[in-house]
Amino acid sequence: MTVRARERDALLKALRAGVVPLIGQRHIQAGRTAELAVLTGDIERVVVGGSAVRLVIGEHGAGKTFLLHLARSVALDKRLVTLHADITADYRLHSEEGQARALYTELARSMATRARPTGGALAAVVERFLSTVLDEARQAGTDPGEAIRERLAHLEARPGGHDFAEVVGAYWRGHDTGDEHLKSAALRWLRAEYPTAAEARSALGVRSIIGDSTVLDHLALMSRFVRLAGYAGVFVFLDELVNLFRLASPQARDANYEQILSIVIGGVPHLGFVFGGTPEFLMDGHSGLFSHVPLRRRLGARAFAEPGLMDHAGPVNNGGPVLRLAALTAEELYVALAKIRFVYASGEDGRYLVDDDALVAFMHHCFGRVGEWYYRMPRATFKAFCDLLAVLEQDSGASWRRLLPGVDLSAEEEDDRPV
Structure with missing residues (x-):
């Protein structure tokens, strides 16, 4: 598979910054096949005139944002127009002081098509x-x-x-x-x-x-308008919904949850939504999404009351509207590291900076530093691996065996643990 220079640079820059790239995600995808198939089914439903709403739930650093961006690239390939934004204190689904309008502005600025995948379309x-x-x-x-x-x-x-x-x-x-x-x-x-x-x-x-x-009325209008322009519809990706859970005002939280309920039951043709959030955003009985009784009934809370559903290699049932991300397996992490190595070498096997033994040693080192949490925070692992490759690229005489003991994931671990 050819790795274009633009995609390589965007991927490596994003990975080293600990963020998700807007383009080229397919080059480093590992695992998440079942989850992506679910989201692809939602996308295809919107293309043929249906509607879709999906919640992607995972721990901080578990890869939910990456999955959202990967699904976004699939949507673009299916001739959909995509909009994406993070929910923050200033960007909400409901407000009376301009935050909902500000969210729409951010979504409109992010508008992307296959010809303009990075936004501004x-x-x-x-x-x-x-x-x-x-x-x-x-x-x-x-x-x-x-x-x-x-x-x-x-x-x-x-x-x-x-x-x-x-x-x-x-x-x-x-x-x-x-x-x-x-x-x-x-x-x-x-x-x-x-x-x-x-x-x-x-x-x-x-x-x-x-x-x-x-805001919701105009998202529906936009889905109709892009159809008149020859596109298949609109798919909206909203991440970091945990920030709704953290709103200090119960009234503000409930008003935003009511907007989510309106989206769930609205069913606008050629319009789809994917929400990204953490388990606490979904499950907290006092402030989480399932504290809103109509939403809990619509989304099926009973299936998520069982212990261990978010555990590493635990059972995952993706039949409902909530898509829960289990931790990546060791094999999936190995594949991801090998793909990052491939991207770093611009798709040329002969330019690899480290061999297969280095990949295995890197995984053992990370597990030894942070234990089981290593499987739950691939973002920190990939960032550390890219940093290691950057040092090896700059210093041709450096040895990964000498550098490996200095790789530290502890800071990233603390950043990625749930608040």
Whole structure:
């Protein structure tokens, strides 16, 4: 398998920083075959007109974010438009002080397509819609503006659809007249960057903005719009939902859990969601998702009351909406390290910096340092391995046998343990 220089650099930079790369994940995938198959099934359901909601639950550092990004790459290959963001104190599903609107802005900025996998694809999606309609208008000999209005009429029956259509029409006018300011204003509206309706009215002549209370409505609108542009739908990836669990206000938590419930029961065609969170976010009886009784009933809490379901090599039942990540096995970790070695060598066997014995020795060293937790935090293991390879690359006379005793995972271990 060829490893492109761009993918190699993105992978290694992300792994050494302890974060998940946006591209090239397939080159280092090991294990998670069953879990990825479940998410791929959700993606295919959205492509054919269904909806999907999935919760991916795993310990900090267990690889849930990597799995989300891997599924995101599958979604892009299936001609879906993807949106992704982390839930934080400033980005929430529900708020009355702008945090939900800020989340939508982050999602819109992250918009990705197969041609633009790293984000920033909103303008390209709008341009593709216009190009498709204009080509059809030319072939039919009809007025381009009228053709655009007719196509956008499909959106106007939805909440917020009238102004959404007006804004896309404004982008077209800016495109047709060379008015870059008007195009920019339209994109600002579509990214939910107008804080007040008065500013949007002044710039675009519309009466509303994408606000805290209309985030889900506009995600549904976007799923319809991208279909008009020739894509298969929208898949939304929201990670770090543990930050909802940590909200100090019970009222704020419940309001956000109500939004999740709305998504679970909403079922918008061609729109899918994957949420990433920790076991405490899901299971805590006082503040976790299952403390919300309607959600607990919808998601099936009884199956998760059994002890040991998150243990290394323990039983995992992925038949329900909650996808739980067991720890990677030793064999899967070995495969992952071998793949990282392969990526580091740009896909050339003869350029390996370490041999197979080094992989085994590295695994034994890590297990000796942090014990069983080594299987639960592959992020820290991969970071340490990349750091080791970087030293060997810089110093051709260095020996992995001499350097290995100095590899320390203790700091990463503390960072990755649940709070």
